[in-house]
Amino acid sequence: AEDGAKSPAARNKRQKNVAVLTSGGDSAGMNAAVRAVVRQSIARGCQAYIIREGWEGLVRGNTSEPTPFTTPKRTPAASANQSPVLQPTKSVSFSSLPPSKQMELEKATHELNEQAEEDRDKVRVNFTDPSGVAPLSNAPLSFGFGELLKDGAGEGDVEEMQAHGLQSMVIADEEDEKGKSLKGRYIVRVGWDDVRGWLGEGGTLIGSSRCPSFRERSGRLQAAHNLIKYGIDCLAVCGGDGSLTGADKLRGEWPSLVEELLITGKIDEEQAETYRHLNIVGLVGSIDNDMSMTDLTIGAPTALHRICESIDSIASTASSHSRAFVIEVMGRHCGWLALLAGVAMGADFIFIPESPPETDDWETEMCNLLQSHRKVGKRKSIVIVAEGALDRNLKPIKPDYVKDILVDRLGLDTRVTTLGHTQRGGRPCAYDRILPTLQGVQAVQALLEATPETPSYMIGTQENKITRVPLLEAVAETQAVAKCIENRNFAEAMSHRDSEFREMLQAFQISSSLAVNEEAPKDKRLRIGIVHVGAPAGGMNAATRQAVRFCHNRGHTPVAIYNGFEGLLDDNVSELSWLRVDTWTTRGGSELGTNRTLPSVDLGSVAAGFQRHALDGLLVIGGFEAFHSLMILEQNRANYPSFQIPMVHLPATISNNVPMTDFSLGSDTSLNALVDACDAIRQSASASRNRVFVVETQGGMSGYLATMGALAVGAVLVYTPEDGISLKLLQEDVEFLTKRYSLDAKGKSEGRLVIKSEKSSSIYTTEVLTKIFKEEGKELFDARSASLGHTLQGGTPSPMDRTRAARLALRCMQFLEKHATPNSQSSHRSGSKHKKPAYSTETATMIAIRGSKIVYATMEEVLKHTDMKLRRGKDEWWSDIKRLAEIMGGRQGLVSS
Ligand code: ATP
Numbered sequence: 001a002e003d004g005a006k007s008p009a010a011r012n013k014r015q016k017n018v019a020v021l022t023s024g025g026d027s028a029g030m031n032a033a034v035r036a037v038v039r040q041s042i043a044r045g046c047q048a049y050i051i052r053e054g055w056e057g058l059v060r061g062n063t064s065e066p067t068p069f070t071t072p073k074r075t076p077a078a079s080a081n082q083s084p085v086l087q088p089t090k091s092v093s094f095s096s097l098p099p100s101k102q103m104e105l106e107k108a109t110h111e112l113n114e115q116a117e118e119d120r121d122k123v124r125v126n127f128t129d130p131s132g133v134a135p136l137s138n139a140p141l142s143f144g145f146g147e148l149l150k151d152g153a154g155e156g157d158v159e160e161m162q163a164h165g166l167q168s169m170v171i172a173d174e175e176d177e178k179g180k181s182l183k184g185r186y187i188v189r190v191g192w193d194d195v196r197g198w199l200g201e202g203g204t205l206i207g208s209s210r211c212p213s214f215r216e217r218s219g220r221l222q223a224a225h226n227l228i229k230y231g232i233d234c235l236a237v238c239g240g241d242g243s244l245t246g247a248d249k250l251r252g253e254w255p256s257l258v259e260e261l262l263i264t265g266k267i268d269e270e271q272a273e274t275y276r277h278l279n280i281v282g283l284v285g286s287i288d289n290d291m292s293m294t295d296l297t298i299g300a301p302t303a304l305h306r307i308c309e310s311i312d313s314i315a316s317t318a319s320s321h322s323r324a325f326v327i328e329v330m331g332r333h334c335g336w337l338a339l340l341a342g343v344a345m346g347a348d349f350i351f352i353p354e355s356p357p358e359t360d361d362w363e364t365e366m367c368n369l370l371q372s373h374r375k376v377g378k379r380k381s382i383v384i385v386a387e388g389a390l391d392r393n394l395k396p397i398k399p400d401y402v403k404d405i406l407v408d409r410l411g412l413d414t415r416v417t418t419l420g421h422t423q424r425g426g427r428p429c430a431y432d433r434i435l436p437t438l439q440g441v442q443a444v445q446a447l448l449e450a451t452p453e454t455p456s457y458m459i460g461t462q463e464n465k466i467t468r469v470p471l472l473e474a475v476a477e478t479q480a481v482a483k484c485i486e487n488r489n490f491a492e493a494m495s496h497r498d499s500e501f502r503e504m505l506q507a508f509q510i511s512s513s514l515a516v517n518e519e520a521p522k523d524k525r526l527r528i529g530i531v532h533v534g535a536p537a538g539g540m541n542a543a544t545r546q547a548v549r550f551c552h553n554r555g556h557t558p559v560a561i562y563n564g565f566e567g568l569l570d571d572n573v574s575e576l577s578w579l580r581v582d583t584w585t586t587r588g589g590s591e592l593g594t595n596r597t598l599p600s601v602d603l604g605s606v607a608a609g610f611q612r613h614a615l616d617g618l619l620v621i622g623g624f625e626a627f628h629s630l631m632i633l634e635q636n637r638a639n640y641p642s643f644q645i646p647m648v649h650l651p652a653t654i655s656n657n658v659p660m661t662d663f664s665l666g667s668d669t670s671l672n673a674l675v676d677a678c679d680a681i682r683q684s685a686s687a688s689r690n691r692v693f694v695v696e697t698q699g700g701m702s703g704y705l706a707t708m709g710a711l712a713v714g715a716v717l718v719y720t721p722e723d724g725i726s727l728k729l730l731q732e733d734v735e736f737l738t739k740r741y742s743l744d745a746k747g748k749s750e751g752r753l754v755i756k757s758e759k760s761s762s763i764y765t766t767e768v769l770t771k772i773f774k775e776e777g778k779e780l781f782d783a784r785s786a787s788l789g790h791t792l793q794g795g796t797p798s799p800m801d802r803t804r805a806a807r808l809a810l811r812c813m814q815f816l817e818k819h820a821t822p823n824s825q826s827s828h829r830s831g832s833k834h835k836k837p838a839y840s841t842e843t844a845t846m847i848a849i850r851g852s853k854i855v856y857a858t859m860e861e862v863l864k865h866t867d868m869k870l871r872r873g874k875d876e877w878w879s880d881i882k883r884l885a886e887i888m889g890g891r892q893g894l895v896s897s
Pocket of ligand 1: 023024025026055209210211212213214215216239240241242243244245246247249286
């Protein structure tokens with residue numbers, strides 16, 4: 001008891017200091033992860049630190065520490081013309097030098113840095129780490145924090161800001177040198193406002209690097225010393241498998257590192273006792289999506305966006321000139337980007353490392369396929385090659401070689417485009433803001449819950465669930481894939497990929513081949529109806545394309561019902577050809593036409609329509625009305641035998657209000673449309689006097705779009721129909737906005753966003769809200785409104801919606817094929833006793849994404865989860881996210897309730 005202060009329980013109670021770093025190749029969304037870790041740490045009562053320049057920054061620590069890099073030397077030529085270019089000398093380990101030499105080198109380094117800063121345009125300082133491999137910029141961090149550094153920040157009510165954890169700690173730390181850079185400081189305490197506006201920034205604002213010295217124990221020893229010196233006991237690392245391996249090594253060695261620091265007198269007994277354990281968590285930042293045990297890595301969705309935008313542009317010119325394009329995308333060991341781009345673009349052929357072409361003579365296979373496409377009238381050919389594509393003998397497949405084959409054998413006018421670094425950059429898409437935010441919050445949670453016994457976790461995602469998996473297991477499995485490929489064991493390499501990857505590959509293969517699959521059963525040729533119901537949503541056309549291509553591949557007949565159930569009554573029905581749907585992946589809206597009419601409008605005529613067109617199965621794509629339609633058809637099966645066919649509903653609506661499924665097609669497209677609009681609005685809001693923008697979204701009685709949108713754009717307040725708006729709530733919100741603006745840095749104009757779902761309140765409309773904010777904002781802030789309306793249906797569907805559409809449509813068609821009987825309508829008519837048609841509740845279902853699974857739910861099950869009056873699910877998985885959005889927006893810290 002006398003040693004209570006040092007007991008494990010007491011140690012756990014001690015305030016934790018959480019640091020975050022980004023390492024390895026940068027990726028979009030890393031800033032969102034850093035922001036979430038920083039803000040969640042502060043919200044949980046911890047001190048937050050960022051470590052600049054990845055592991056290198058941790059090894060270097062702050063200026064007072066000996067720095068392990070070598071002295072750059074000026075070349076004679078450079079000094080002669082007064083435009084020095086600095087070259088690294090042969091590498092030596094800094095710490096192995098005698099003290100006098102160390103001081104000399106440090107002084108020289110310091111001078112060069114000073115000079116570099118004075119004239120950064122002319123002088124290029126190329127400091128390298130001891131191996132001389134990785135150049136590391138020592139330039140000041142001049143944005144992000146810089147906004148606050150420059151503009152007289154800290155002139156607000158500092159005490160109040162501190163009380164709320166809002167004050168920029170960068171300023172607090174640099175009180176004597178306000179306005180100066182962070183040069184030479186790699187471990188920096190940060191405050192709430194230091195990470196403001198980071199959601200929409202690409203790359204990593206805290207810098208990243210490769211750090212060979214961290215691979216050595218001596219480097220990790222120095223890193224450990226720095227962590228202890230700054231009192232950091234929790235570390236979140238965002239990077240690829242290399243960075244996370246380093247993290248696990250650091251944790252594994254920690255007790256011995258602490259021991260060594262103690263023995264060598266670098267730390268004292270108390271420090272050794274206090275920092276006996278280091279908690280580490282990994283967040284996967286990688287554009288290739290190459291980490292096992294997680295469906296998505298931070299940055300991969302944005303990279304896919306960039307690829308699809310580029311190929312969208314290429315596709316139109318390819319079609320105009322009837323050209324072929326061979327496009328190289330990133331992915332050394334993982335074909336995720338190439339595969340998903342292939343699915344999202346409706347490419348003709350793809351090459352990926354883990355599934356090389358089946359035959360050695362893949363050139364002929366590819367040419368035959370492309371030629372078959374050309375023969376039915378395709379004007380363009382798109383071939384996508386992953387950077388690490390191989391043939392079965394591990395010979396790299398390079399775009400130029402593919403091009404030569406297409407030119408020589410098919411005479412196609414062929415061009416090669418290498419997308420390169422465009423894939424890394426740019427504004428993060430909605431997913432790369434939401435996912436890293438959720439993962440960052442979970443990372444802090446994992447750090448605070450960690451005990452010496454728990455393993456280091458990697459925060460991942462499975463379908464729609466944020467997961468924790470042992471970091472080392474995930475890294476080992478990732479490395480196993482590369483090994484399998486090296487050993488030409490491609491089947492095993494594929495088995496390490498998640499089910500989404502495998503299904504996407506199957507969807508791609510089915511949709512790109514023209515011939516009927518030899519394995520398709522000849523005695524089971526079906527006629528499958530496809531209908532769109534409700535409002536248009538991104539991905540409806542992509543799903544239809546996949547369904548049509550599935551039919552052709554399996555020898556079935558796809559029957560399009562145009563203009564919803566009304567179209568069926570008008571007999572607006574026809575078969576769809578393979579070529580007709582070719583470009584539908586990229587098209588927004590509904591190519592078939594859609595409306596809200598339910599089949600109950602005339603059940604007898606709808607049944608007659610089913611019979612007339614001899615439908616053996618039905619795919620209904622749409623939102624709440626689509627589900628309602630299917631329910632009506634199912635409930636009337638006893639009276640109308642032609643409804644006794646398998647039927648499946650694929651949810652598609654921007655509102656994401658279909659019960660039971662976590663995601664509907666179209667919801668990602670509209671979130672991205674919302675993010676684009678809000679980024680522009682925020683810019684305008686920040687440019688004028690302090691301004692609050694009340695942005696109104698669609699979404700019916702569901703607040704999904706508003707809530708997820710608020711999380712993605714960093715809105716400070718969000719109003720949903722689920723929670724409604726009351727006078728008391730408004731009063732608190734006004735109080736919050738007033739406090740928030742009064743604490744802002746003087747002279748700095750801040751734009752803030754409030755997202756309001758259109759049906760949050762019939763009394764406090766967007767107009768009323770805006771007027772109240774304007775009135776109450778007085779001199780502090782102004783208010784304006786913007787209604788996004790139908791723009792949220794989005795133009796081109798997002799890659800996520802297109803690929804999700806392909807995968808789910810494939811599953812739907814497999815379901816129909818499994819349960820359908822050929823000629824079922826004629827057997828109903830003739831009353832055949834032999835061919836009893838399928839008539840069980842199990843055969844009228846909705847395909848739903850639930851947590852980490854894809855399930856088929858019967859109408860009865862869906863109904864149980866449905867509020868028919870409010871047209872939404874009874875349990876909405878995202879309901880807690882509204883609170884999280886407000887925590888991230890800072891409301892919780894400033895308003896008592
Ligand atoms: P990317 O996927 O973009 O390549 P990555 O994190 O895999 O990202 P790496 O260059 O492999 O990138 O690793 C980044 C840094 O992590 C290295 O420079 C090194 O400091 C550290 N690191 C990598 N592997 C190890 C290891 N086995 N032991 C210790 N540290 C490592």
